[in-house]
Amino acid sequence: xxxxxxxxxxxxxxxxxxxxxxxxxxxxxxxxxxxxxxxxxxxxxxxxxxxxxxxxxxxxxxxxxxxxxxxxxxxxxxxxxxxxxxxxxxxxxxxxxxxxxxxxxxxxxxxxxxxxxxxxxxxxxx
Numbered sequence: 631x632x633x634x635x636x637x638x639x640x641x642x643x644x645x646x647x648x649x650x651x652x653x654x655x656x657x658x659x660x661x662x663x664x665x666x667x668x669x670x671x672x673x674x675x676x677x678x679x680x681x682x683x684x685x686x687x688x689x690x691x692x693x694x695x696x697x698x699x700x701x702x703x704x705x706x707x708x709x710x711x712x713x714x715x716x717x718x719x720x721x722x723x724x725x726x727x728x729x730x731x732x733x734x735x736x737x738x739x740x741x742x743x744x745x746x747x748x749x750x751x752x753x754x755x756x
Contacts, residue, residue, distance in 0.1 A: 646716050651710050654728065658707060662729055665726070681700045
């Protein structure tokens, strides 16, 4: 059974940092692009960041650019999202996802991602 399991969420004050992890099991994702998305209460899911299969290409939403870093460890079948200088507007459930059909770049469209985790809550207080 293919699973993506996020961890590392929590409650913290603005200006703090968190590192989210997404561990994959049941299938190797070494050749797949991976992405992070988030959904705040009452809002649609939005793209946060994505990374190609070898980490050579990354993409970020404008709202997190310069604050968040996506990286991966293929030996551990894990992708990470380092979140710095957190703001209250970063509060959301964060999901990781695997894009199993992209062989070159990365995509920000959630419909392109075949596998999804259940999410981890990040709450940032002002």
